[in-house]
Amino acid sequence: MTDGAVAETIPEAPPAGDGQPILAIDGLLKHFGGIAAVNGAAFDVERNSVTALIGPNGAGKTTLFNVITGFYRAERGSVLFQDQQIVRRPPHVVARLGMVRTFQITKALAKMPVIDNMMLAAPAQPGERLYNLVLRPAATRAREREVRERAEELLEVFQLGKLADEYAGVLSGGQRKLLEFARALMTEPTMLLLDEPMAGINPTLGGRLLEHMQRLRSERGMTFLFIEHDMEVVMGHSDKVIVMAEGRVIAQGAPDEVRRDQRVIDAYLGGGAAIGSEPPR
Amino acid sequence: MTLPLGVTFEAFTDFGFWTSVGILAGTYVLFTLGLQLNVGYTGIVNFGQAGFMAIGAYAMGVLVVKADWSFWLALPTAVFIAIGFGLLVGLPSLRLRADYFAIATIAAAEIVRITALNLRDVTGGNQGLFGFDDSWNNLADQIESWLVSLGWSDPEQLFPLFLVVWVTALIATVLLNFATKSPWGRVLRAVREDEDAARALGKNTLAYKLQSLAIASTLGALAGFFVAINLNFLTPEAFLPAFTFIGYAVLVLGGLASYWGVAAGAIVMWTILEGTRFIDLPISAEREAAVRFMIVGLVLILLMAFRPQGMFGKKEEMVLGD
Numbered sequence: 001m002t003d004g005a006v007a008e009t010i011p012e013a014p015p016a017g018d019g020q021p022i023l024a025i026d027g028l029l030k031h032f033g034g035i036a037a038v039n040g041a042a043f044d045v046e047r048n049s050v051t052a053l054i055g056p057n058g059a060g061k062t063t064l065f066n067v068i069t070g071f072y073r074a075e076r077g078s079v080l081f082q083d084q085q086i087v088r089r090p091p092h093v094v095a096r097l098g099m100v101r102t103f104q105i106t107k108a109l110a111k112m113p114v115i116d117n118m119m120l121a122a123p124a125q126p127g128e129r130l131y132n133l134v135l136r137p138a139a140t141r142a143r144e145r146e147v148r149e150r151a152e153e154l155l156e157v158f159q160l161g162k163l164a165d166e167y168a169g170v171l172s173g174g175q176r177k178l179l180e181f182a183r184a185l186m187t188e189p190t191m192l193l194l195d196e197p198m199a200g201i202n203p204t205l206g207g208r209l210l211e212h213m214q215r216l217r218s219e220r221g222m223t224f225l226f227i228e229h230d231m232e233v234v235m236g237h238s239d240k241v242i243v244m245a246e247g248r249v250i251a252q253g254a255p256d257e258v259r260r261d262q263r264v265i266d267a268y269l270g271g272g273a274a275i276g277s278e279p280p281r
Numbered sequence: 282m283t284l285p286l287g288v289t290f291e292a293f294t295d296f297g298f299w300t301s302v303g304i305l306a307g308t309y310v311l312f313t314l315g316l317q318l319n320v321g322y323t324g325i326v327n328f329g330q331a332g333f334m335a336i337g338a339y340a341m342g343v344l345v346v347k348a349d350w351s352f353w354l355a356l357p358t359a360v361f362i363a364i365g366f367g368l369l370v371g372l373p374s375l376r377l378r379a380d381y382f383a384i385a386t387i388a389a390a391e392i393v394r395i396t397a398l399n400l401r402d403v404t405g406g407n408q409g410l411f412g413f414d415d416s417w418n419n420l421a422d423q424i425e426s427w428l429v430s431l432g433w434s435d436p437e438q439l440f441p442l443f444l445v446v447w448v449t450a451l452i453a454t455v456l457l458n459f460a461t462k463s464p465w466g467r468v469l470r471a472v473r474e475d476e477d478a479a480r481a482l483g484k485n486t487l488a489y490k491l492q493s494l495a496i497a498s499t500l501g502a503l504a505g506f507f508v509a510i511n512l513n514f515l516t517p518e519a520f521l522p523a524f525t526f527i528g529y530a531v532l533v534l535g536g537l538a539s540y541w542g543v544a545a546g547a548i549v550m551w552t553i554l555e556g557t558r559f560i561d562l563p564i565s566a567e568r569e570a571a572v573r574f575m576i577v578g579l580v581l582i583l584l585m586a587f588r589p590q591g592m593f594g595k596k597e598e599m600v601l602g603d
Contacts, residue, residue, distance in 0.1 A: 090480070119467065
């Protein structure tokens with residue numbers, strides 16, 4: 001099976017579920033003009049967990065992602081990733097430390113072939129330095145072969161294999177989401193931050209993405225933090241749910257606890273039915 | 282109103298004509314390859330290429346004439362000075378949005394030109410800077426006698442320059458092709474399309490943009506050397522912003538994101554520009570010069586309308602106009 005082959009190329013995962021936070025954020029502050037988009041958000045993400053980040057529109061979820069991954073500079077606060085302070089580090093440094101994010105509006109590189117999108121993401125390619133094209137051509141070629149093989153395997157997993165040589169611009173919205181997910185995996189991350197990974201994907205492929213996510217978690221000890229609006233997905237596939245509203249964390253806990261939390265119901269639905277009883281479509 | 286009266290085609294069979302067109306075209310190939318790398322493959326809009334060319338040319342000229350350096354030592358030094366200048370301009374301004382960067386580069390280029398115009402003690406101002414090309418002339422003589430030994434009884438005087446310009450341009454084209462197809466070039470193309478996507482995947486995009494600019498500066502400096510040698514002297518007039526814009530016209534003509542397109546575009550452009558000299562209109566020479574550029578403009582408009590990707594560009598990778 002193709003998935004098995006993918007797993008083999010990655011080193012053994014650290015012991016799973018030790019309860020230690022891989023990511024700890026505290027007191028983060030980010031204003032746009034006079035508006036506090038992130039207003040003291042604080043939470044931990046356990047290593048080897050799947051954590052959902054939910055909240056009404058404008059709660060600051062995507063801004064928080066941008067602050068954590070260095071795309072926005074926090075005015076205050078702390079972001080500890082694997083016990084290392086990364087607040088205000090530039091995005092490429094954060095990504096190289098093993099925390100990689102995807103985007104709500106996909107950033108598939110439309111003017112590059114699908115396979116190039118994938119191969120771009122691979123780390124440790126000596127040929128990305130100009131002098132190595134002269135000094136280490138053999139190492140560059142060897143790494144390219146390795147990376148291409150892995151990229152092709154991953155594309156198969158997400159049923160994009162046949163599109164490998166097409167420009168990514170021809171992909172549908174859902175396929176772009178899958179490509180972005182697969183591309184993020186090419187970076188060999190320890191933790192993935194996914195911004196609405198399911199939006200626009202057909203249910204079958206969406207299921208495949210979730211399945212793959214769970215597999216990466218159990219087989220490779222990866223950690224996932226994802227923003228999602230589909231409550232069925234949130235309640236069914238996460239170990240912990242963090243609820244944001246107005247730039248703050250208003251509740252967190254197991255899906256069942258959060259679902260019944262009155263603060264959440266008030267903030268999220270403005271009163272009324274419990275969350276998850278009727279998943280929005 | 283009478284239309285073209287006498288158009289003579291004699292010039293087109295004249296080897297000397299093609300040699301001088303070839304030198305101009307080859308110089309523009311080098312110049313525009315830098316623009317292609319920046320605009321076509323990195324997505325940074327460099328409007329200051331004439332400035333990098335001026336820095337390279339003047340650094341070489343001043344080192345040889347005023348500081349008595351060897352021509353062959355002055356060349357690489359001038360390249361490094363041009364790179365230094367490119368980084369100096371790029372480091373603060375590449376963090377800006379693309380349009381601000383364009384403005385910053387054109388300003389930098391004008392600063393260079395106007396400084397050259399006014400720093401008369403060093404650059405000779407608009408009187409020009411002479412006497413840097415003795416070593417080149419020796420080499421040209423050697424090439425000429427080599428050509429004679431190959432059996433060419435009376436080689437065209439400018440042919441050695443033509444030869445060196447095109448060998449340099451071809452080497453640069455091949456090297457850039459190789460570099461752009463590499464993993465390094467893949468990162469550049471990612472930066473071109475979406476810098477944030479590249480950063481999210483762990484690429485230090487500023488470093489890549491600076492490298493792209495440094496290479497463009499190098500190519501600009503090389504073009505500057507050949508402009509200087511071709512003119513036999515240096516004058517600020519040779520580095521007007523118009524030079525950069527003709528470079529852009531070559532780029533669009535040949536096609537964005539194609540290095541071979543640059544060569545084709547430069548040849549076509551200079552054939553048109555020089556060939557139209559021979560259109561004999563019953564108007565003053567000044568107006569005729571203007572008409573030549575009108576023809577170039579018309580060609581570009583038609584090209585944009587019917588083949589926006591240029592001669593060799595890929596429609597799927599078009600970076601402008603979408």
